[in-house]
Amino acid sequence: MNLQERLAAGDVRALARLLTYAENDYPEAEEVIKNLYGRTGRAYVIGITGPPGAGKSTLTDKLAKALRARDNTVGIIAVDPTSPFTGGAILGDRIRMQELFTDPGVFIRSMGTRGHLGGLSKATQAAVRLMDIFGKDYIFIETVGVGQSEVDIVKTADSVVMVMVPGLGDDIQAIKAGIMEIGDIFAINKADLDGADRTKIEIEMMLDLNENKAWRPPVCKVVAVENSGMDILLGHIQEHRTFLSESGELVKRRARNIRNELMDLVRDRVMEFITRETGKKLTVDDLVQRIVAKDMDIYSAAQYIMEAINK
Amino acid sequence: MNLQERLAAGDVRALARLLTYAENDYPEAEEVIKNLYGRTGRAYVIGITGPPGAGKSTLTDKLAKALRARDNTVGIIAVDPTSPFTGGAILGDRIRMQELFTDPGVFIRSMGTRGHLGGLSKATQAAVRLMDIFGKDYIFIETVGVGQSEVDIVKTADSVVMVMVPGLGDDIQAIKAGIMEIGDIFAINKADLDGADRTKIEIEMMLDLNENKAWRPPVCKVVAVENSGMDILLGHIQEHRTFLSESGELVKRRARNIRNELMDLVRDRVMEFITRETGKKLTVDDLVQRIVAKDMDIYSAAQYIMEAINK
Numbered sequence: 001m002n003l004q005e006r007l008a009a010g011d012v013r014a015l016a017r018l019l020t021y022a023e024n025d026y027p028e029a030e031e032v033i034k035n036l037y038g039r040t041g042r043a044y045v046i047g048i049t050g051p052p053g054a055g056k057s058t059l060t061d062k063l064a065k066a067l068r069a070r071d072n073t074v075g076i077i078a079v080d081p082t083s084p085f086t087g088g089a090i091l092g093d094r095i096r097m098q099e100l101f102t103d104p105g106v107f108i109r110s111m112g113t114r115g116h117l118g119g120l121s122k123a124t125q126a127a128v129r130l131m132d133i134f135g136k137d138y139i140f141i142e143t144v145g146v147g148q149s150e151v152d153i154v155k156t157a158d159s160v161v162m163v164m165v166p167g168l169g170d171d172i173q174a175i176k177a178g179i180m181e182i183g184d185i186f187a188i189n190k191a192d193l194d195g196a197d198r199t200k201i202e203i204e205m206m207l208d209l210n211e212n213k214a215w216r217p218p219v220c221k222v223v224a225v226e227n228s229g230m231d232i233l234l235g236h237i238q239e240h241r242t243f244l245s246e247s248g249e250l251v252k253r254r255a256r257n258i259r260n261e262l263m264d265l266v267r268d269r270v271m272e273f274i275t276r277e278t279g280k281k282l283t284v285d286d287l288v289q290r291i292v293a294k295d296m297d298i299y300s301a302a303q304y305i306m307e308a309i310n311k
Numbered sequence: 312m313n314l315q316e317r318l319a320a321g322d323v324r325a326l327a328r329l330l331t332y333a334e335n336d337y338p339e340a341e342e343v344i345k346n347l348y349g350r351t352g353r354a355y356v357i358g359i360t361g362p363p364g365a366g367k368s369t370l371t372d373k374l375a376k377a378l379r380a381r382d383n384t385v386g387i388i389a390v391d392p393t394s395p396f397t398g399g400a401i402l403g404d405r406i407r408m409q410e411l412f413t414d415p416g417v418f419i420r421s422m423g424t425r426g427h428l429g430g431l432s433k434a435t436q437a438a439v440r441l442m443d444i445f446g447k448d449y450i451f452i453e454t455v456g457v458g459q460s461e462v463d464i465v466k467t468a469d470s471v472v473m474v475m476v477p478g479l480g481d482d483i484q485a486i487k488a489g490i491m492e493i494g495d496i497f498a499i500n501k502a503d504l505d506g507a508d509r510t511k512i513e514i515e516m517m518l519d520l521n522e523n524k525a526w527r528p529p530v531c532k533v534v535a536v537e538n539s540g541m542d543i544l545l546g547h548i549q550e551h552r553t554f555l556s557e558s559g560e561l562v563k564r565r566a567r568n569i570r571n572e573l574m575d576l577v578r579d580r581v582m583e584f585i586t587r588e589t590g591k592k593l594t595v596d597d598l599v600q601r602i603v604a605k606d607m608d609i610y611s612a613a614q615y616i617m618e619a620i621n622k
Contacts (some may be wrong), residue, residue: 030610037608148459251603258609259599263582265613270581271574273617288570292562297348298569299341302576306584 004032007134015134019109021205022126023252026118029126036133041254044241045087047050047157049150049182053165055189059224060142064232067138068105075131076108078195081120081149107131121153121266125261128156139292146282151182156257158250159240161185162217164196164203166195180206185236191221215243261287315343318445319350323418326445330420333437336430340437346446352565354386354443355552358468360461360493365474366500370535371453375417378449378542386450387419388444392431392460411426418442433579435464436572462493467568469561470551473528475514477506491517492564494528496547502532502540526554570609 006014020030029277033040048060055294057078063073111124131139141157143150154160162183179245188196188201203219218236244250287304292298317325333340344351355596359371368389376384422435435452442450452468455462473494497514499507514530529547532539555561598615601607606614 032562034608034610037597038605041605063353107335125317168394178366255603257600258602259595262595262599262602265609266582266616267578269617284573288573291569291573292566294328294349294352297345298573298576301573303579305573305577308581 004035007130008036010135011012012103012104015107016109017079017131018130018191019127019258021082022130023123029130033129033133037129038147039133040129041132041138043128043136043139044159045141045157046237047126047154047160047162047182048140049146049154049160050163050189051165052145054165055224056142056144056163059161059163059189059222062224062230064106064138064140064236065227066234072137073105075128075134075136076106076111076142077121077124077127077140077155078108078144079124079143079150080110080112080144080148093213094247106134107134120149121156121264124153125156132290134246151250155182157260158253159184159237159243161237164188164199165190166193166199168174178209181210184215185242186217186219187229187233188219188221189224193224194220214247214249215240232306313337315346318343318441321446323415326418326441327420329436329441331443333362334422334434334436334494340441340494344444346439350441350444351440352443353541354439354450354451355470356439356449356450356468356473357548358465358493358516359451360457360465360471361474362476365476366535367455367474368451369496370472370474370500370533371451372436373535373541375451376448376538377545378600379414379416383448384416384435385418386445387417387455388435388438388442389419389420389429389455390435390461391421391455392458393424396410397522400546418447420446430466431460431574432467436467442597464478466493466516467562469555470548472496472549473497475499475510476501477504479534480546490520495526495551496544497528498540498544499530499532500535503534503537512530525558525560526551 001009001011003018005019018029018032032225043189046063048056048063050056060076064076067074068294109127111120111127128139141154143154158273160182162180164186164187166188186207188199188203200219200221206221218239219265220229220232220236222233224230241250244253286306287296290299291301312320312322314325314329318329329340329343356436357374359374361367371387375387378385420438422431422438439450439452452465454465473495473496475490475497477499497518499510499514501507510531513530518528518530529550531540531543531547533544535541550562555564595616596614598607602609602612
């Protein structure tokens with residue numbers, strides 16, 4: 001059997017191999033996804049984000065266990081833009097692996113940057129599709145922090161859980177600016193610490209400012225290390241899923257994400273094309289140098305590139 | 312005389328007209344810049360940014376006055392992504408105009424969003440070039456806040472002044488994440504308020520963490536409304552300009568900005584082209600619908616668009 005057939009047959013090693021291909025942007029991964037595209041879209045994708053130290057990994061693991069207890073299969077993609085390749089996240093994975101390793105129903109994979117622009121986002125989308133084709137019921141996209149690239153990636157999930165911790169104070173202010181709004185469900189982790197209630201009130205107040213939304217994000221307190229509150233959190237995720245389905249928002253949301261992804265793919269291909277084709281005559285660097293030297297204006301340079309694309 | 316000749320001859324009304332064209336993305340503005348491109352790059356561009364309420368407008372006005380006292384001509388572009396058109400900023404402009412109106416050596420212009428993606432950035436760059444061609448010695452790009460689009464725009468300046476105020480506390484935390492690093496010079500405005508020294512120490516400490524930089528941003532205390540500290544701030548800007556010139560960084564920085572702008576221009580044109588050309592057969596929306604319905608995979612859709620571009 002080839003890789004594609006093995007993936008379709010549920011071979012874990014084929015999945016692992018194809019995820020590596022996706023991370024390296026090898027054409028084989030794309031080819032398999034193309035051929036098996038009809039099998040995508042079945043998995044429910046949950047984004048887990050929040051500031052560093054909020055306990056996102058532990059919370060993801062416990063949610064995975066709760067889903068396993070309900071006979072669902074789970075894939076976890078840990079996105080770490082700070083690590084070139086997956087090096088930085090490997091140790092963390094090993095520790096997590098020990099706990100979940102014995103369960104073949106859970107597959108964990110880290111995704112690091114490969115240095116190429118937008119590469120991490122593309123690789124993560126490919127990884128979600130591969131796990132989806134493989135047959136995972138739930139796929140988690142978990143981020144290391146709340147940087148822009150991480151937020152952009154986690155936004156592609158069906159439901160986004162924003163993980164907070166008590167006493168963030170300043171950090172809530174930091175997160176407020178544009179990041180809070182991507183949370184569909186708020187989980188205050190480590191809720192046994194002082195200040196959990198205050199944090200909850202602050203978040204509720206912030207959410208109340210946004211009145212004109214059809215979905216008002218619920219806020220719940222959990223203690224992931226003690227496996228406490230996981231059923232309630234999972235219940236909120238299920239409510240959100242039901243809301244999305246019944247309101248027609250799920251289709252809209254996925255269409256919006258596909259549109260963005262399609263535009264990113266086209267942009268990347270155009271940029272590759274420019275680098276390759278204009279390279280034969282004037283490279284982009286040549287053009288920049290000419291503009292700096294005033295031998296050419298920027299609009300004419302853009303036109304030059306457009307003509308190179310159209311040959 | 313046509314608009315281009317009038318601009319070259321220093322006609323203020325021609326400048327005003329062309330800035331409106333630039334804001335509306337009319338081809339006339341681009342045509343004039345293309346024809347007079349050799350006259351660009353002479354002006355020194357200063358970005359003024361910082362959180363709302365830091366007193367950026369007042370500080371910009373006082374810097375403009377200080378430069379006028381040294382016989383330099385000044386252009387000010389107030390960037391406000393929150394205002395569709397320039398509506399939102401007009402009142403503020405009027406108040407500012409009263410003070411500087413009588414001085415023909417200062418030209419103030421607001422730039423609002425026109426709703427089209429990247430439009431504000433493109434319009435601001437065109438405005439800088441038009442003022443540059445007109446003959447302004449210094450051009451300020453002043454932002455309303457520190458949103459991502461504003462930061463992207465202000466980054467295109469030669470020197471960026473980050474305006475802070477005492478007692479920001481939480482906001483410094485918020486600004487720290489990725490925004491602090493764009494400041495070449497830090498000005499603590501309203502330094503007569505309590506906590507100015509503490510704010511200065513906090514900023515200095517933050518800057519000291521970044522050891523491996525050839526330029527260590529200076530931090531100064533000013534009180535813009537009292538016109539206090541403007542000479543020192545202007546001195547720091549001048550030092551930074553000298554540093555950029557002597558280290559060769561100015562050419563590198565401008566080349567980097569031109570490269571980014573060129574790529575943005577090409578991306579926008581490709582997107583326009585896609586919308587226009589694929590519209591004859593399958594629109595982008597058609598493609599998205601097909602992908603959602605699984606009638607087509609996303610990579611084949613990207614390929615379809617690439618082929619439409621290449622005809």
